[in-house]
Amino acid sequence: MRTMLLAASAALALAMPAFAQEASKSAYPAPSEIVAAAPRADWVAIAAEDLLVMTLAPDAGGKPRQVVIQLMPAPFSQGWVHNIRLFARAKWYDGISVNRVQDNYVTQWGDPNYDNPEATGQVKPLPEGLKVMREAEYVLGDKAREDYCGYHVCPPNAQVAPGKFRSYEPYATGVLFKGWPVGLRGNQAWPTHCYGMVGVGRNYSPDTGSGAELYTVIGHAPRHLDRNIALVGRVIEGMEHLSSLPRGSGALGFYTAEEAAKRTPILSVRVASDLPKGEQPQFEYLSTESETFATYAEAIANRRDPFFIAPAGGADICNIRVPVRRVAEAG
Amino acid sequence: MRTMLLAASAALALAMPAFAQEASKSAYPAPSEIVAAAPRADWVAIAAEDLLVMTLAPDAGGKPRQVVIQLMPAPFSQGWVHNIRLFARAKWYDGISVNRVQDNYVTQWGDPNYDNPEATGQVKPLPEGLKVMREAEYVLGDKAREDYCGYHVCPPNAQVAPGKFRSYEPYATGVLFKGWPVGLRGNQAWPTHCYGMVGVGRNYSPDTGSGAELYTVIGHAPRHLDRNIALVGRVIEGMEHLSSLPRGSGALGFYTAEEAAKRTPILSVRVASDLPKGEQPQFEYLSTESETFATYAEAIANRRDPFFIAPAGGADICNIRVPVRRVAEAG
Numbered sequence: 302m303r304t305m306l307l308a309a310s311a312a313l314a315l316a317m318p319a320f321a322q323e324a325s326k327s328a329y330p331a332p333s334e335i336v337a338a339a340p341r342a343d344w345v346a347i348a349a350e351d352l353l354v355m356t357l358a359p360d361a362g363g364k365p366r367q368v369v370i371q372l373m374p375a376p377f378s379q380g381w382v383h384n385i386r387l388f389a390r391a392k393w394y395d396g397i398s399v400n401r402v403q404d405n406y407v408t409q410w411g412d413p414n415y416d417n418p419e420a421t422g423q424v425k426p427l428p429e430g431l432k433v434m435r436e437a438e439y440v441l442g443d444k445a446r447e448d449y450c451g452y453h454v455c456p457p458n459a460q461v462a463p464g465k466f467r468s469y470e471p472y473a474t475g476v477l478f479k480g481w482p483v484g485l486r487g488n489q490a491w492p493t494h495c496y497g498m499v500g501v502g503r504n505y506s507p508d509t510g511s512g513a514e515l516y517t518v519i520g521h522a523p524r525h526l527d528r529n530i531a532l533v534g535r536v537i538e539g540m541e542h543l544s545s546l547p548r549g550s551g552a553l554g555f556y557t558a559e560e561a562a563k564r565t566p567i568l569s570v571r572v573a574s575d576l577p578k579g580e581q582p583q584f585e586y587l588s589t590e591s592e593t594f595a596t597y598a599e600a601i602a603n604r605r606d607p608f609f610i611a612p613a614g615g616a617d618i619c620n621i622r623v624p625v626r627r628v629a630e631a632g
Numbered sequence: 633m634r635t636m637l638l639a640a641s642a643a644l645a646l647a648m649p650a651f652a653q654e655a656s657k658s659a660y661p662a663p664s665e666i667v668a669a670a671p672r673a674d675w676v677a678i679a680a681e682d683l684l685v686m687t688l689a690p691d692a693g694g695k696p697r698q699v700v701i702q703l704m705p706a707p708f709s710q711g712w713v714h715n716i717r718l719f720a721r722a723k724w725y726d727g728i729s730v731n732r733v734q735d736n737y738v739t740q741w742g743d744p745n746y747d748n749p750e751a752t753g754q755v756k757p758l759p760e761g762l763k764v765m766r767e768a769e770y771v772l773g774d775k776a777r778e779d780y781c782g783y784h785v786c787p788p789n790a791q792v793a794p795g796k797f798r799s800y801e802p803y804a805t806g807v808l809f810k811g812w813p814v815g816l817r818g819n820q821a822w823p824t825h826c827y828g829m830v831g832v833g834r835n836y837s838p839d840t841g842s843g844a845e846l847y848t849v850i851g852h853a854p855r856h857l858d859r860n861i862a863l864v865g866r867v868i869e870g871m872e873h874l875s876s877l878p879r880g881s882g883a884l885g886f887y888t889a890e891e892a893a894k895r896t897p898i899l900s901v902r903v904a905s906d907l908p909k910g911e912q913p914q915f916e917y918l919s920t921e922s923e924t925f926a927t928y929a930e931a932i933a934n935r936r937d938p939f940f941i942a943p944a945g946g947a948d949i950c951n952i953r954v955p956v957r958r959v960a961e962a963g
Contacts (some may be wrong), residue, residue, distance in 0.1 A: 327719050361692070404872045405827050416733040436941055471946030476633070486945075496736050496852040504939050521827040521852050521950050525935050528942040541735045548872040602802070604856050608697045610767055611859040614817075615802030617948070618853050 329605035335597045336624045337617060339463040341385040343591040345480065346628075347584045353389060353534070354582065356543055357399075366565075368539035369573075369582055370499055370555035371625070373532070376441055377481060377492050381501050381531045382434040384512035386572055391428040392568035393513070399546060403554025405520030408543040409502060411513055412569055416504075419558040420575055427513060434509040439528045440491045466598035468618050472524045475618035482618040484527055492532040495522050495619035498539050501531040519544040522619040537584055537625045543573070584627040597624070652690065654744070660936035666928045667918060667955045668712040676703055676811065677959070678915045683904035684720060684865070688730075688873055697896075699870035700904075701830055702911055702956070704863070707772055708812060710822050711763045712832050712862045715843035717903055720757040724844070730877060734885025736851030739874040740833060741898055742844055744963040747835075750889040758844060765840045770859045771822045796822035797929035799949050803855045806949035808920040808929070815858055817818040823863040826853045828871050832862040838886035841893040850875040853950040868956045869917055 330338070351374055382593065388394055400417075401409035414420035420623040468475040475485035482493045490614045494500070495518065502514030510531060518534055537541065545565050549556040556563045573581045587594055598621050603612035661669070682705055688697040703713045719725055729747075732740035745751035799806040804815035806824065813824045825831070826849065833845030841862060848867055867874065877896060882888040887895055904912045918925055929952050934943035 317716065402876075404875055424647070440940070466847065468802045469800070470802060471948050472944050505938060524951065525932065525940070525944045529940050529942065531934075544735055545733075545876050545878055547876055601856065604860075607836060609860050612772070613803050613856045613858065616856065617802050 306366040314484050314571045328602065329447075331573055331604075331606040332597050334606075335593065335600055338626075339587055339591070339593040341621075343588050343593045344626075345583040345588050347586060347625075348374070349574035350382060350386075350572060351534075352582060352584065353570055354573055354576065355539075356395075356568045356570055358540075364544040366539065368542055369537050369584070370534050370587075371537045371584065372504070372534040377408075378413045378438070378531050378533050380434045380438060381510070381512055381533045384431050385515075387428060387430055388512055389572050390575065392569070393425065393428050394567060397567050399458075399543070399567070400549075401516075401553060401555045402519070402546045402548050404520075404548045405594055406523060406554065407513060407516040408519050408546060409516035410522075410565075411502065411515065413416045413564055414513070425513075427511060431511050434531065436507060436509055437472075439531060440489045444632070461614070466595060466621065468602075468604075468616060470524075470617050472527065475549050477618060477621060477623060478596070480586045480623050482621075482623075484524075484618075487530075491528050491616060493522070494518055494524055494526045494530075494532065495535075495622075496520070497536045498532050499534045501533055503530060517543055522617075524619075538582075538627065542585060576619065584625055585628055586626075587624040589623060597621075653813065661931065662935075662937040663928050663931045665937075666924065666931055670918055670922070670955075673708045674693065674924045675916040675921050677920050678917060678956075679705070679718075680772060680905035680907075680914075681913050682865075682904060683913060683915065684901055685900045686725075686870075686905065687899045689899055691873075696875040697870065699873055700868050701865050702868045702915065702917075704812065705810070705867040706904065709769070709862050709864050711765045711769060712841070712843055716846075716864055717764050718759060718761055719843055720901045720903050721906065722899070724759055725754070725898060728756075728898050729895040730874070730898070731880075731895055732886045733850070733877045733878045733879050734963075736958040737854060737885065738847040739877060740845065740847035740848050742833065743897055744892075746845070758842060762842050764793075767838060767840055769840075770818045770862060775866075781856070797926060797933075797952065798920075799933075799947060799952075801855075801948050803858065808925070808949060808952060808954065811876070811917045811920050811954050813952075813954075815855075815949075820859075822859050824853070824949060825849055825855055825857045825861075826861065826866075826953075827851070828867045829863050829866060830865045831857070832864055834861060848874055853948075855950075869913075869958065889959055915956055916959055917957075918955040920954060926954075 315511040335544045351372045351378055353370040353372060355368040355370060357368065359365050361472075363513070374387065397411055398413050399408060399410045400413050402409065412425045414422045414424045468615060470547060472482075472493075473486040476483050476485060482495050484491050499515055501510035501512050502516055503510030516535075517540075517606070546565060549555055549560060549563070551557040551560070587597070590601045598616070601621050604612065654694050682703045684701040684703060686699040686701060688699065690696050700812065703716065717719030728742055729744050730739060730741045731744050734907050743756045745753045745755050797808060803824075804817040807814050807816060815822050815824045823829070828848060830846055830848045832841035833847055843864070846864075848871075878894050879885055880887040880891060880894070882891070918928070929947070931937075932952050933947040934945065936943055
């Protein structure tokens with residue numbers, strides 16, 4: 302474990318030349334090396350309209366904490382994403398907090414007075430214009446399926462195009478499509494609850510949530526939530542600011558009234574396209590339709606770089622993380 | 633998400649009677665309710681010899697931090713477990729620290745001067761009597777397989793006994809056996825890298841690690857490590873003290889020299905059976921061979937308790953966590 306993924310690290314390679322040399326001699330590059338060698342054309346820019354910049358209060362040492370979330374483009378969860386942009390533009394998220402951190406499950410943020418029997422403050426009124434979504438929209442609709450079919454799968458036989466990575470899992474067939482992990486079964490397709498994915502908190506059925514309460518996965522993929530809650534995006538930077546927070550000791554990991562000081566304040570959430578040009582963060586992802594991605598996925602499913610002695614012979618889609626990187630600011 | 637698993641929580645049920653009533657009317661109990669109703673006979677005591685008590689330095693607020701690790705009994709990873717008891721009894725672990733926290737991967741502890749080019753101190757000499765293990769022992773040997781076969785699977789056909797939970801995964805067939813998650817393929821069987829599992833850090837092959845460097849999984853199950861590193865146990869209490877530590881900013885999540893203050897000191901690690909009787913923690917797990925466990929696993933694979941609208945139709949074994957609970961001290 303000490304030297305895992307060593308070849309991927311230029312910094313450590315300098316410090317430990319013996320290991321680095323050994324790694325570089327390998328005929329089997331590590332997944333990170335495959336990504337690093339990807340041609341420029343394999344990277345897809347993420348629209349500024351699809352990026353949320355969430356600024357948390359600085360940490361105990363005064364260090365700033367920023368989280369960047371990539372929202373799903375069509376055909377994934379579009380109605381909820383509309384709501385999230387609306388909340389952000391109404392500055393509704395400003396001043397809310399992280400209220401729940403349940404180990405190996407989720408970190409959740411929202412109005413600390415909502416549904417909280419110990420709350421002392423008023424519940425924040427929701428903005429106008431929110432869409433009310435239907436449960437049927439947890440899975441992709443007909444139009445989305447048609448779009449999807451052109452890439453990978455044609456219902457009802459759910460054939461996956463040759464050369465594209467697919468994974469047969471207890472939950473469904475897993476594929477990576479337009480930059481996102483997707484489950485397939487019969488003629489249904491849906492985004493999946495992998496580490497770092499962001500979803501919409503809701504109450505009992507038929508409630509589908511507005512987007513006022515959001516959570517991100519901080520443990521093993523809770524795939525039983527697939528098709529039961531709306532996913533809207535994923536954390537692409539600053540995940541550690543949400544995953545390393547102290548766990549709540551109340552039921553479901555909520556902070557109790559005595560722990561109110563542990564609630565991390567959220568100072569602001571902005572759609573990146575609303576920021577001044579020079580302040581807009583820029584990100585790109587490795588096209589899941591590229592040959593590089595297919596090679597990368599295969600290398601993850603069968604690690605043969607120097608540390609490994611027994612290739613796994615497969616991988617679940619939550620272990621094939623879509624590479625996302627920050628682009629130097631245009632300035 | 634706000635009300636997930638609500639029925640499982642007596643505390644929250646009191647605070648929110650409307651939801652609790654709704655939940656209690658369900659014909660489908662939640663997995664946690666099935667566990668709570670398990671007959672006494674379905675619980676198996678964990679031997680004090682199989683428990684490690686690891687005491688970390690108190691947190692920034694002066695609160696004590698204790699982690700309890702359950703070591704694997706035979707037939708799992710026995711040689712490494714021998715070494716770990718030997719390290720603990722030599723008090724070798726006392727004074728080491730957590731040196732690496734990599735988000736969605738592992739927290740690792742050991743000698744901060746080992747393999748560290750920026751170290752200023754001396755490497756701690758290892759105790760006498762350590763076993764040197766072979767790579768072949770990452771998978772269970774013939775004797776273990778025979779033992780295993782009596783419960784679930786008879787090579788070479790790898791048939792799983794009816795009524796026992798199994799899961800077909802990209803990595804292998806997954807089963808739960810004698811309290812542990814196990815992967816099966818052909819006539820091979822091996823413990824799997826689920827959240828909270830504890831493994832033995834190693835260097836490049838053919839090194840198999842001594843047990844001086846240990847790690848635990850703090851993210852999505854890195855199943856590509858199965859059969860590549862030795863697993864020796866799992867964290868059964870205090871996991872949050874390892875999973876919520878600040879991530880290291882060095883390569884692979886190691887704390888850099890500038891971050892040396894972030895290394896959490898490990899004050900002591902003791903085998904529970906070596907503690908005075910009144911101080912020995914007592915734990916038990918729900919027998920994976922019990923009918924209750926089969927019902928629990930099925931309920932996880934097909935959630936039908938009130939929050940859920942679409943049962944998953946399956947589960948991977950890392951989502952079917954073996955229930956472990958603390959027994960009131962005999963005193």
